[in-house]
Amino acid sequence: MVQKTVSLLFIAFLLSCNNNDSQEDSQSSTNEKTNDKEAVEVDNHSYSNIEEVQTEHLHLNLNINFEEKIISGVARHEMKNNGAERAIFDVQELKIDSITTGGKNNEKIAEYSIGESDELLGAPLTVEITPSTEQVNIYYQTKPEAQALDWLDPSLTGSGKHPFLYTQGQAILTRSWVPVQDTPGNRFTYTADLQVPSELLALMSASNPTSKNDSGSYSYEMSQPIPSYLLALAVGELEYAQLGEQSGVYAEPHMIDAVASEFRDIPKMMDAAQDLYGAYLWETYDVIVLPHSFPFGGMENPRLTFATPTLIAGDRSLVSVIAHELAHSWSGNLVTNASWNDFWLNEGFTVYFENRIMEKIYGKEVADMLALIEYQELEESVDQMIANGNAKDTHLKLHLDHRNPDEGMTDIAYVKGAFFLKTLEKAVGRDKFDQFLRAYFEKHKFETLTTEDFIKYLKVNLLEKENIDFNVDEWIYEDGIPDNVVTIDSDRFEKAQQLAQQLKESGTFPKELDREDKTTQEWLAFIRAFKGELALSKMKQVDEQLNFRDSGNAEIMSEWFILGIKNDYQALRPDIKAFLKKVGRRKFLRPIYQTLADGSEEDIAFALSVYEEARPNYHSVSYNTIDEILAEHQ
Ligand code: BES
Ligand code: ZN
16 A cells, blocks of 8 residues: 555655645635634644644545445544644544555655553654654554444344445544544635545545435535544435425435435525625535434534434424524534534533524424523533533533533533524624624634634624623633523413313313323423422323324334333333334433333333343444443342
8 A cells, every 4th residue: 555665765755745736726725714813722632733734634545344334544634834843633443554645646654653542532642853844644443342333233223234324423423434624613625535445435524425326436525624533434225306496305214215305495494594694605405314322412514414313203394493504514524613612602602603594484483492402401400500510511612621521512502602692693683793793703714713702792782882781701711501601482382381280180181181282392301390290190182192102203102202201101111122123322311211211110220121132233323321320239
């Protein structure tokens, strides 16, 4: 693979002349913007030295080997070098074969060392370079246990015939499948050449094929600069269905029609999003529905949102997750948090934006119910964090140093963040706020921002300009939810809660309880209104009349299962077991396993026995979390 000819040594100095000029031009504006920053925030979750030398373009040439569960090949980094003598990359359990510097036909072997490996961060890979080095090529292989990678046996796919592979990079897992400077503080464009088994289709967070070819080799290009956590790959038996001019869906053949139907509003969502905050700058927008092990509801990989099949409820009731991932095309992918402590800049803005898209398409009543359910969850999370002595975790600006950035994935970044923006919106009026957000995305597109950068921008461009007094610091640096938070009312929501109360108190089953006419949020409000307590006879009544367990709606099912566990309603056990064995989405797994772990001896035994069978079906993101929940019982 690596050509070690001696002649290369002599012509190595030619490298600096060997640049792709247009690439340089398109990159320089981005970097100037980044260098404008007053203070460079240090990302404590990366070993990389991006202030000295940073990847501007990455080319991947990789072979995907399903038999051995290994990705192997080369990562070619074209770097902007400010005179550095070493380039530091992040690696997590990668096998490095060799490293060279220089362009393709001019490669020269480079010295490198791998530092001590930290369980969370992996290890620094330090490559000796010279101040004029502009390309570093890392020949490497992944290990079968790579944390980002989920290699699925055929039995875990729809057809049962072909294996499947997908990656999950956010927050710091990309380093387990590509050696990169794995910090959101840097952005680069990328291209890739992949070789996969010819019966499979491979897709990336880039320009994508819509059908298979006979050779199994594919090329990709992402011409907008992205942070490393958005590098993504999915390989499987996949089909494409077009939805609009710029958008479509990918899924395994058995569900492609259902997926296309469930997500048929995507073109409308794109129109709504662009009306709100400006042009979509990523060319195409597709969604791929992955097998059930995918640990999240959705992941905003650019041009290709990754989604869980639990969204396919049959009635479009869970499409707000797609609105969310689409919204990340602005908040997160265009304007990116500089470190994981600034995670709310990604997620808070996105939840706010998601709600605006939902309101535009499905109306205010629906959007308000979505926000209200989230607000309830936020209040609960805040109370819990404060009760557990973790009040600092309720600050929008997080303190995640030496912790897994995953711990920042709470209602604080998402919902407190969104309610901060909703409260600001109310203070200045919607028109002004929308203008402000449009200008914010335009001004900071393809940049990374710290919370402090945002505060400064907010003060200058909105609060001082409009002469508005607002408790920004309280929202961002203090405990809990400030008193000026906007409140949301929903009659339908209250009605659902009243029906629960009625059922709990009276001997009869309220007539208005009919599954047809209620949204997911109303049912969640209904189930939660029991506050974990419902007599067995009534559990049974609800089960028989409303049949939540067969609703096909994972949000409702998981909420109902939790109530069932708390009230020892044994009839649900087979369904809970089937659900836990099938679904790998952590949002559902965590509270179910947690409720079992907090329960009786019998609950714990049930959890352990189900988990033993189910764990191999989960992605590392999910099984690491569940391992912790069950650790003390094993
Ligand atoms: N970017 C997140 C997923 C994520 C966050 C992965 C942090 C790894 C680390 C994604 O956009 C997301 O927020 N997904 C949510 C859905 C949403 C509607 C709240 C999910 O998966 O539940
Ligand atoms: Zn998100």
